[in-house]
Amino acid sequence: MLTFLLKSEEETYRFGSSLADKISAGDVITLSGQLGSGKTVLARGLIQTHLNSNEYIPSPTFNLVNIYDSKKPTIWHFDLYRLKNPIEIEELGLDEALADGVTLIEWPEKALEYIPNNVLNIKINTHRETNQRQIQLIESTLWFNRIKEFKFLFESL
């Protein structure tokens, strides 16, 4: 596990950006943390940088998934907060996402039984007094070697 301190929205965005050239088809990244902790900001940094575009990346709050396929691999950005039943994640196209996309999932807790084991879980905690964010990267075995590079990457941010 690695932890980082992010002092501003900008830093959260940059953290996401820096992940963009580390991802490849089949990757699954889950984003955990309370409402307003910065999950969408981080995803936005990753997606905009991957697309190399200023296209606004909205939160998938109501549609539950947004798909970005203008550049491969396709990014599937899920927000499961409003999922009523875990099985609904199948109707949103999860299998297709996992098959050859990059899958980003806010609120994975809402459908845990459908989330694969080999994920990188990014956990965001808000520090009550300073309002800064502490980020924990909790890696599955598949990610164990990959996240070692991240340490150096983020130290240089």
Ligand SMILES: Nc1ncnc2c1ncn2[C@@H]1O[C@H](COP(=O)(O)OP(=O)(O)O)[C@@H](O)[C@H]1O
């Ligand atoms: N490192 C940070 N320090 C302070 N505020 C932050 C930081 N990162 C994000 N924020 C703020 O937190 C909010 C996060 O919103 P959002 O990403 O939509 O949260 P979530 O998707 O987790 O519900 C934004 O208002 C943003 O300005």
Ligand SMILES: [Mg+2]
């Ligand atoms: Mg969000």
